[in-house]
Amino acid sequence: MTRALIPGSFDPVTFGHLDVIARAANMYDSVQVSVVRNYSKAPLFTIEERIEMLQTVCGSWDNVSIGSFEGLLVQYAREQDIRVIVKGLRAVSDFEYEFQMAQLNRQLDSSIETMFMMTGTEYAYLSSSIVKEIARLGGSVKGLVPDYVEACLQQKVRRT
């Protein structure tokens, strides 16, 4: 039984994330999507809101569960007895940072592998930051995030 961990900020979850989650769920027996708690950037959504959005849009998938973690990713993976971390790669610009993290994580725990999945080209330009900016500036995020997340974004930007 191979389990995979998909870590991230998910502030908020986009169709790009969901593409990677769905494809990983087809490859691994189970997938745990985990929201990082010690987040250095100032998030728009709280941890609870981000978890709730993930649960709403992919929590009903049979082999996908949603969680959160604090501290080192490899330590959390080890505690959960998960040996595979799955990351999405959108473009060359993601590569350097992801390569650095994968190398350091491997140095911290060589029993945990990082697997990279190329994001579908239709999502290569998509990021949570861009989605938040469009929403803040009053643009439509249809087609970039699920309808539920779009509604959460609209509610949030109206209040901030």
Ligand code: PNS
């Ligand atoms: O969605 P993001 O912001 O790209 O996710 C980044 C994340 C959560 C994967 C990364 O920041 C992380 O792994 N944080 C946990 C802390 C950690 O283990 N740092 C050492 C990595 S070398």
